[in-house]
Amino acid sequence: MIFRSAVCEALGAPALAMATTFLAFGAAVQAAGIGLGWALAAAQLVYGMPGQMVLLAALGAPGGPLPAVLGAVAANARFLPMAVALAPWLGGRGAARFLALPFIAVTPWAMAMRRLPQMPVPERLTWFLGFALTSWTVAGLSTWLGFVIAPMLQGWVLAALLFVNPLYFGVILAGETRFAPARRAVLCGMAATPLVLLLPASWALLGAGLVGGTAAFLWSLRVEQR
Amino acid sequence: MSNAELALLLLILGCAAMRGAGLLVAGRLRTDHPFVRWAAAVSLATLTAFVLAAVVAPGGILAEIPLAARGAGLTASVSILFWRGGLALPVLGGLAVTLALAALFNA
Incomplete structure (x- = not known):
């Protein structure tokens, strides 16, 4: 049932x-x-x-x-x-x-x-x-x-x-921005996106994700320490 | 085994390992553990970069859609999400806007 x-x-x-x-x-x-x-x-x-x-x-x-x-x-x-x-x-x-x-x-x-x-x-x-x-x-x-x-x-x-795939994930990401840590990760991911164009193609997304995600994580830690 | 097959096999193993590790450590590693939070942030940032790059500077066949149609489609999807909520409606609404504008530009 x-x-x-x-x-x-x-x-x-x-x-x-x-x-x-x-x-x-x-x-x-x-x-x-x-x-x-x-x-x-x-x-x-x-x-x-x-x-x-x-x-x-x-x-x-x-x-x-x-x-x-x-x-x-x-x-x-x-x-x-x-x-x-x-x-x-x-x-x-x-x-x-x-x-x-x-x-x-x-x-x-x-x-x-x-x-x-x-x-x-x-x-x-x-x-x-x-x-x-x-x-x-x-x-x-x-x-x-x-x-x-x-x-x-x-x-x-x-x-x-x-x-459809970028749209689908765009919607999922927008939905997650209700939560502050996720919002910071999305913002930092956006800021790191130019790296996709600058880094070698095979490392581009990983590089942008690592830089953006680590920056967002450190940002959250800093906010919590205040 | 081709590079594509090898890459897929490694990804399958990697994803199974992450799911398995998550189930295994649940109860031992709290969801607010720094490593878990860092992994979640990297995951979201990578996905954001993927979406934004697909809209602003896509490669391959996606580039056939004009930038204005891609941007308007994503804007429509996010707007519908904040207006009505849900998942299917925002995606289909954004797709409809993208298709309409792409048809207009390609007419």
Whole structure:
């Protein structure tokens, strides 16, 4: 019952947002000349769109896979604090909570942090798995569809579809600016963005993220010490 | 194994390690631990740089959308978010503005 309720909840607005963004990712992989297997593996096993997009963008740059991977890991570094924050709400001790491991991503995490605290402890993990499995399935199907339809889309229509990802993350970032530390990270990230144009392409996003993120962290420490 | 496949494999392992470490240390490492806060800040800053670079100076096929359409699309998305909230509506609204302006400029 609780599983079915979570599936229904996931099939609303979250599924629409997930479908659009993973459709765009599938189309972006196709446009980059990489295979469907790679697209599906990225969508289902990385399951973190920021890192997926950063990796895809950095693969075209010279410098080998290492800087591309480091930049993508940095973009998905939020998995660590997200998992730390989510774990106490999942209920289930020991191994059971690790069932949630592959599904910790922005959309399921944000919804879970909103819903789980109001739910009886024994129902929490089941709810999370129902919601997350549905979102994960939508992500895979949308990636496949985006990859297949990309060649049928022409010029600026395909470009507009690819623009869904920056829009999606722009909205997520704007939503997070309600909280002061996140607001500082976004502001410092904006200030560090010119580094993307100045640094070697393969290190550009990682460099801007490290400089901006570290500056934001130090800014927050300074504010708290006052 | 190609560079793209190797990079993907490393990213998959890296993401699983971060999720696993988070679940493992939960309860031992508080969410306000300096390392966790630094990682969260770097993550947000990297994502911000990705979004802003995609709007201001994109590479590849994204550059086919005029700068004004990209900027207006993002502005519309954020405006709808602060006006109505939600996730899907702001994204679709921004996409609609981007498409309309791109069509206008490409007509």
